[in-house]
Amino acid sequence: MKILLANPRGFCAGVRMAIDVVDQAVDVFSEQPVFVYHEIVHNKHVVGRFRDKGVVFVESLEEVPEGGTVVFSAHGVSPALRAGAEKRRLNTIDATCPLVTKVHSEAVRYAKQGYQILLVGHRNHQEVIGTAGEAPEAIQVVESPEDIPRLTILDPNKLVYLTQTTLSTDDAAVIIRALKKAFPNIKEPPGSDICYATTNRQHAVRQLAPECDLVLVVGSKNSSNSVRLTEIAANVGTRGVLLDDAGEIDWSWFTGAEMTVLVTAGASAPEDLVAGVCREILGRFGGEIELRDVVEEDVEFNLPIGLRRAMTERGMDPEAKRLRVTSPVITQEMYGATPLTVSARKRGER
Numbered sequence: 001m002k003i004l005l006a007n008p009r010g011f012c013a014g015v016r017m018a019i020d021v022v023d024q025a026v027d028v029f030s031e032q033p034v035f036v037y038h039e040i041v042h043n044k045h046v047v048g049r050f051r052d053k054g055v056v057f058v059e060s061l062e063e064v065p066e067g068g069t070v071v072f073s074a075h076g077v078s079p080a081l082r083a084g085a086e087k088r089r090l091n092t093i094d095a096t097c098p099l100v101t102k103v104h105s106e107a108v109r110y111a112k113q114g115y116q117i118l119l120v121g122h123r124n125h126q127e128v129i130g131t132a133g134e135a136p137e138a139i140q141v142v143e144s145p146e147d148i149p150r151l152t153i154l155d156p157n158k159l160v161y162l163t164q165t166t167l168s169t170d171d172a173a174v175i176i177r178a179l180k181k182a183f184p185n186i187k188e189p190p191g192s193d194i195c196y197a198t199t200n201r202q203h204a205v206r207q208l209a210p211e212c213d214l215v216l217v218v219g220s221k222n223s224s225n226s227v228r229l230t231e232i233a234a235n236v237g238t239r240g241v242l243l244d245d246a247g248e249i250d251w252s253w254f255t256g257a258e259m260t261v262l263v264t265a266g267a268s269a270p271e272d273l274v275a276g277v278c279r280e281i282l283g284r285f286g287g288e289i290e291l292r293d294v295v296e297e298d299v300e301f302n303l304p305i306g307l308r309r310a311m312t313e314r315g316m317d318p319e320a321k322r323l324r325v326t327s328p329v330i331t332q333e334m335y336g337a338t339p340l341t342v343s344a345r346k347r348g349e350r
């Protein structure tokens, strides 16, 4: 068995920051429970580990007692939700990824300029709900080209499109092409709204999957960018399956030891789960791991200012426990007694 381990994979800068925020909020506000509005990131293990530390996840602010501390998840929230939190005098900490905030700002700006905004994304995804809430009267969500005839367009010359940050770049290209065909004067956002982490993880799969028999994506079913990685694999002709952890491995996916399997992970999946999957496969079939670097990443986001201030006031160093953005490190310890060969290849090398 040969496992190709895609790099980049797993945690992005936004997820690291959001996890840091909850981790540190638990210490800073240790005298009371910390509430998180929605799953902090879409990964059941990350959420479960925080639940074990006493963090309470809620889907309604009504569940947070007045004056309580609530963290907004990495996916962002609408202004109406922020106003609701203020009304209830909640202590809010905003763990929205800055790249999601950037799309919110674009929505506000274009709506102020009188544009109708076509938001390409998944209607029920938390991020899209939050972004659409910035200018509900100006924004219509487009999930597929089939939605285009149903749109209500007041002036085809005063239109702009924005996108969810975690879309498949392949699918987004199809929808954007259809929008441009229907509305030739539609304005583009200043830069791609699909974030660097989504783009890079998809690029790695697109590049590596063709030489593999199977692609395993470690991530949760409600993680948009994880699901998209399985679709990208399928787009280049290799079966992609999503699994939360090694316990979900289905051995019928494998035809024997003479396979090459690409292992990657969505932006919210912890590295120890990736290692667990590799360990399980190698434990059964034997073989080796080859690390493939496709794109290097060095993006990092600061903790929100309010949390930094609260930490400093309590004599805590906001930088002390930060999860630094580095490529995931593969160590023999993560793989237990399983013998493995790890070889790193430079970008583009074969």
Ligand code: SF4
Binding pocket: 012, 013, 014, 015, 074, 097, 098, 099, 100, 165, 166, 195, 196, 197, 198, 225, 267
């Ligand atoms: S996937 Fe992209 S937009 Fe989402 S948290 Fe990560 S960096 Fe931010």
